[in-house]
Amino acid sequence: MTTLAPPPTTSAPVNGSPMPRRIGTPLRPRDFGLADVGILVASLFSSFLLVWVVFYQLTLLSGGFGFLVCWYGSFLTLYWTVTSQIIDRRVATDRVFSTLVITGASLVVGIVAFIVGWVTWKGATHVRANFFTKDMSHFSPADPHVLNKIGVAHAIVGTVEQVGIAAAIAIPVAVVTAVFLNEVGGRGTRLVRTVVTAMSGLPSIVAGVFIYSILVETSLSHYAGFLASLALFILILPSVTRTTEEVLRIVPGGLREASLALGASEFRTVWSVVLPTARSGMITASLLGIAIAVGETAPLFFTAFGNNNMNPNPLHGAQQALPLVLLDFVRTPQGALVNLAYATAFILLSLVLILFVLARVLGRPRTKKAVWRARLRSLTQRSKTSEIDLPKNVLMMSATSIQKESP
Amino acid sequence: MTSDDSLSLTRGAAGLVATDVCAWFGGRLVLENVSLGMPRSTVTALIGPSGCGKSTFLRILNRMHELVPGAQLAGSVELDGTDIYAGRLRATDTRRHIGMVFQKPNPFPAMSIYDNVLAGLKFSRIPVADRDALVEMSLSKAGLWNEAKNRLRELGGALSGGQQQRLCIARALAVGPRVLLMDEPCSALDPTSTARIEQTIAEIADDVTVVIVTHNMQQAQRVSDTCAFFLAAENEPGRIIEAGPTDVIFSNPNDARTMDYVHGRFG
Numbered sequence: 001m002t003t004l005a006p007p008p009t010t011s012a013p014v015n016g017s018p019m020p021r022r023i024g025t026p027l028r029p030r031d032f033g034l035a036d037v038g039i040l041v042a043s044l045f046s047s048f049l050l051v052w053v054v055f056y057q058l059t060l061l062s063g064g065f066g067f068l069v070c071w072y073g074s075f076l077t078l079y080w081t082v083t084s085q086i087i088d089r090r091v092a093t094d095r096v097f098s099t100l101v102i103t104g105a106s107l108v109v110g111i112v113a114f115i116v117g118w119v120t121w122k123g124a125t126h127v128r129a130n131f132f133t134k135d136m137s138h139f140s141p142a143d144p145h146v147l148n149k150i151g152v153a154h155a156i157v158g159t160v161e162q163v164g165i166a167a168a169i170a171i172p173v174a175v176v177t178a179v180f181l182n183e184v185g186g187r188g189t190r191l192v193r194t195v196v197t198a199m200s201g202l203p204s205i206v207a208g209v210f211i212y213s214i215l216v217e218t219s220l221s222h223y224a225g226f227l228a229s230l231a232l233f234i235l236i237l238p239s240v241t242r243t244t245e246e247v248l249r250i251v252p253g254g255l256r257e258a259s260l261a262l263g264a265s266e267f268r269t270v271w272s273v274v275l276p277t278a279r280s281g282m283i284t285a286s287l288l289g290i291a292i293a294v295g296e297t298a299p300l301f302f303t304a305f306g307n308n309n310m311n312p313n314p315l316h317g318a319q320q321a322l323p324l325v326l327l328d329f330v331r332t333p334q335g336a337l338v339n340l341a342y343a344t345a346f347i348l349l350s351l352v353l354i355l356f357v358l359a360r361v362l363g364r365p366r367t368k369k370a371v372w373r374a375r376l377r378s379l380t381q382r383s384k385t386s387e388i389d390l391p392k393n394v395l396m397m398s399a400t401s402i403q404k405e406s407p
Numbered sequence: 408m409t410s411d412d413s414l415s416l417t418r419g420a421a422g423l424v425a426t427d428v429c430a431w432f433g434g435r436l437v438l439e440n441v442s443l444g445m446p447r448s449t450v451t452a453l454i455g456p457s458g459c460g461k462s463t464f465l466r467i468l469n470r471m472h473e474l475v476p477g478a479q480l481a482g483s484v485e486l487d488g489t490d491i492y493a494g495r496l497r498a499t500d501t502r503r504h505i506g507m508v509f510q511k512p513n514p515f516p517a518m519s520i521y522d523n524v525l526a527g528l529k530f531s532r533i534p535v536a537d538r539d540a541l542v543e544m545s546l547s548k549a550g551l552w553n554e555a556k557n558r559l560r561e562l563g564g565a566l567s568g569g570q571q572q573r574l575c576i577a578r579a580l581a582v583g584p585r586v587l588l589m590d591e592p593c594s595a596l597d598p599t600s601t602a603r604i605e606q607t608i609a610e611i612a613d614d615v616t617v618v619i620v621t622h623n624m625q626q627a628q629r630v631s632d633t634c635a636f637f638l639a640a641e642n643e644p645g646r647i648i649e650a651g652p653t654d655v656i657f658s659n660p661n662d663a664r665t666m667d668y669v670h671g672r673f674g
Contacts, residue, residue, distance in 0.1 A: 254513035258575070261471060262582055263503030264530035272530055276517035 039082055047075040076100070116349065123346030126339045131347070132156065136308040136325075147336055152344050154310040155325040159351070161314040162225045162304060162321060163293045166232035171286045173233075174240035175275075181241075182248040183270050200238035207234040208299025216302065225314030227303035228321065232296060236289035243288060247281030248274060280363035287359035291352050297323035322348045420616045421487040421504070421585035422447040423468060428482035429644075430463050430472060438463055439644040441482070443635050445586070450608060450617040452627035452653065455637030455668070460645025461620045464637070465588050468618065469505035470498045486585070503531060506584035506615075510591040512571035514563030514578070521559040523574055527582035541581060548614075549577035550607045569600025576607060580615070587611070589619040593626065605630050624669055628657055636665045 051071045055061050076096055084092035126147075134151030143149065177196065181189055211231045215221045251274050259269040275282070300306070305318040306328070322344060329341035423445040430438035438460040445451045453461040466472040468484055470491060483490045491501045506527075514523050524542045528535055535541055542559065546552040551573040558565070563574055572592060579587060589608075593601040608617055608630050621627050627634055634657070635650035649656065649665045660666050667673055 252513065254509060254511055255515060257471065257474075257507075257509060258513045258515070258578075259526070259530065260474065261469065261502055261507035261509075262527035262530055262578065263499045263501075264527070265499050268530045272526070273515055273517075277515065279517060 035086075039086060040079065043079040043082055044075055047071055047078045050074055050078075072103070119342065119345045119349050122339075123342035123344075123349075126343040127346060128343075131340075131343060135310040135320075137310075139308070141334060147340070150340070152320075152322065152325055152340075152347065154307065155320040155322045155344070156347065156351075157310065157312055158225055158304060158307075158314075158319040159294060159322040159348075161312075162228040162232060162300075162319065163290060165226060165229035165314060166236060166293050167286065167290050169229070170233045170237045170240055170289060174237055174244055174285075174289070175282065177237075177241045178244035178248055179270055179274075181245050183266075183274065196238045196241050199234070200242065202234070202238075203298075204231075204235050204296050205298035207231045208302040210234070211299070212302035222316070223303065223305035223318040224316055225304050225311070225319035225321075228300050228319070229314065231299035231303050232293040235296060235299065236293050239292060240285050240289035243285035244278075244282050247278045247285060250281075251277045283359050283363040287355050290355055294348065294352055294355070295323060297327060300324050322351070419585065420448040420612075420614060422616060423505070423586055423618070424485045425464070425468065426483050426485070428464065428467055428484065429480060430460065430467060431479040432475065433477035436644040437639075438467075438480075439646055441637075441645075441647050443647060443650055445616055445618055446633070447487075447616055448613055449632040450612050450619065450630050452631035452634045453618065453620045453637060454622075454624065454627050454634060455645070455648075456639075456673070457622075458645075459637040459639040461637050462590055463645075465507075465590055465618060465620050468586070468588055469507055470501050471507065473498070499531070503527065503582050504584060505586040505588060506579035506582060507588045507590065508572070508575050508579055508592045510594055512568055512575055512595065514566070514571050514574050516562060516564045518563060519560045520555050520563050520566070520574060523563045524577050524581050526578055531582070533582075545577040545581040546574075548580050548607070548611055549573045550603055550610070551577055567600075569596045569603060572596060572600065572604060573607065576604070576611075580611065584615055586616045586618065589617065591620050591622060594622065601626070624657075624671065628653060636660075636662075636668060638664060638668070 048071055051067065051074050055067050055070055061067075076099065079099065080092045080096045082092075083095050128147065128151075130148055131151040131153070133153055134149065135154035136150050136152075138149045140146060177192065181193055181196075208231045211227050211234075215227055215230075216223065221227060255273050255277060256269055259273040260266070264272065300321050300323065304321050304324065306324045307318040307320045311317050311319045326341055326344045326348065329337045329344060332338070425441060425443045425445075428438060428441045429436065441460075441464055443451075443464075453465065455461050463472060467480055472478050472480060480492075483492060485491070486501075486504060489496065491505070496504075514520075515526055518526060521542055522529075524545050525535065525538060528541075543552060543556075546555055551570060554570060555566070555574070563571065566574060572595075576587075576592075593604055596604070605626065608619070611617070617630075619627075619630065631653045633651065634653040636648045636656065637645050638648045639645035649660055649662045651660075656665060657669050660669070
């Protein structure tokens with residue numbers, strides 16, 4: 001055990017006294033009692049008042065966001081000062097950094113929770129069964145029962161097909177590219193990596209215009225869901241490639257060596273050892289790519305184009321997609337359709353959520369179930385076998401090691 | 408594929424002879440004119456201070472050296488009279504004949520214990536008549552059967568470090584190697600696990616020729632029949648200073664540097 005040097009502080013009632021603490025109580029700076037809550041609340045309150053006076057009374061500033069930022073900044077300053085005066089500087093620094101970290105994390109969680117909550121609140125109540133079965137072909141603004149006669153089934157089919165095809169092309173290409181970058185290497189690696197990185201900065205509308213100009217404008221094809229898939233493929237390829245490459249990079253080199261030393265070819269090593277080891281990360285990478293594709297709107301204008309009727313054939317004719325239909329709904333002056341837009345947004349969000357849950361389930365190691373079963377079994381058998389077996393084994397081992405040592 | 412390739416531990420041990428082996432990394436000579444015979448069914452220990460080329464030499468013996476970018480070599484390595492670098496044998500076949508166990512236990516984390524043992528055969532698409540028997544035989548040879556027989560379907564990573572290393576030995580033995588190379592197999596393990604692995608080495612030595620790199624003088628003395636002492640002077644490539652029966656190397660070596668090293672006076 002090392003003893004800490006006393007912190008450079010003038011008033012140190014806690015560290016200065018050699019009072020022993022109760023066993024089990026965490027030592028400062030982790031200890032957080034009633035007095036600490038008091039300091040926290042007092043700092044929050046007094047910084048609020050201080051900033052209120054300065055912000056709204058002494059200066060001509062206005063606006064809630066600016067106030068919040070100033071309040072937070074002065075709170076941190078005040079909190080550090082007060083804590084360093086009452087306790088000590090180490091504790092104060094620890095508290096301030098903890099506050100910063102907690103604020104950051106809560107901000108992220110809060111924003112996501114807010115978006116999901118808002119869309120669910122506004123959208124879930126408007127979801128009806130016919131939304132999943134009907135398209136927009138029977139839409140007439142004058143009909144009072146219009147919401148029972150229309151739906152977004154055509155957009156759901158379109159999005160699933162477009163994104164599905166895009167993923168079916170992009171994921172294998174991305175995995176092969178990542179294997180080239182990380183496992184094969186050699187000349188060209190840097191070029192490919194640069195191109196992939198540059199590709200990830202490609203504005204999504206450019207991908208749509210590109211497909212439009214080489215296939216539609218040249219009359220090689222009409223608008224079709226498949227064209228949207230091509231544009232989405234261009235968009236998600238770099239992300240999936242880079243993420244997969246990162247995942248392959250963290251597969252320990254020792255596993256490759258072990259496989260090669262068993263007489264496996266380099267192809268078998270990648271196929272049977274590297275890829276299965278990276279499996280869960282690769283599934284996450286693919287799902288992230290798919291999640292990007294599901295939400296893309298801009299490239300669909302020039303490729304899938306949009307269609308009020310159900311078109312299940314992705315190879316022929318204009319097709320609807322969830323983001324497109326959402327945009328259509330939001331832009332109409334019809335109040336009923338705006339509600340439908342929220343419902344559509346909710347469906348879109350649910351689709352992404354289902355994908356993520358799927359990723360988690362698929363990404364689990366295949367034998368995990370077996371591990372749990374075995375653990376359960378060993379738990380139930382422990383009382384019978386292990387206690388008898390273990391000492392015997394240990395005895396045997398020590399006996400052999402003694403034998404080995406003796407000459 | 409001939410039938411004797413299909414089941415392990417039946418092909419029998421083979422001798423290895425390295426002649427005038429030199430090795431370079433990116434143009435820098437790291438090993439010079441190393442010649443060493445490793446007779447059939449014996450345990451040969453390679454000893455010497457760090458950076459003297461023991462591991463490089465070991466990796467040359469099963470063509471793992473050539474996987475390092477910029478690595479080159481000269482000389483020949485003969486497995487029962489067949490030069491493994493002569494081109495008749497493919498590198499992958501060579502490595503099935505000459506297996507390897509590494510310093511850090513490296514079971515395949517995505518595979519169960521059972522699949523780990525069979526991995527080498529699966530990789531080479533060698534059919535196995537009785538998988539269960541082969542798994543039991545390999546694990547028994549590696550001294551892991553009693554501990555692992557009830558958890559064969561668990562992931563390899565669920566085992567302790569020493570058990571993982573024995574799993575790696577079982578995995579290497581399952582393909583039926585004629586020589587087993589071990590690169591400091593116990594340096595990451597506790598004394599009990601080390602003792603267990605040394606016992607394993609003694610038990611398998613009849614079936615496979617063992618070549619082991621070790622920094623532990625007592626271990627070299629305990630497990631090996633012959634011993635080769637490597638040394639690299641500053642800015643010079645590694646060479647074999649002396650090789651011979653282990654008891655001679657440890658009790659009455661010809662070279663003063665060997666005497667100093669085995670008695671812990673440097674290195």
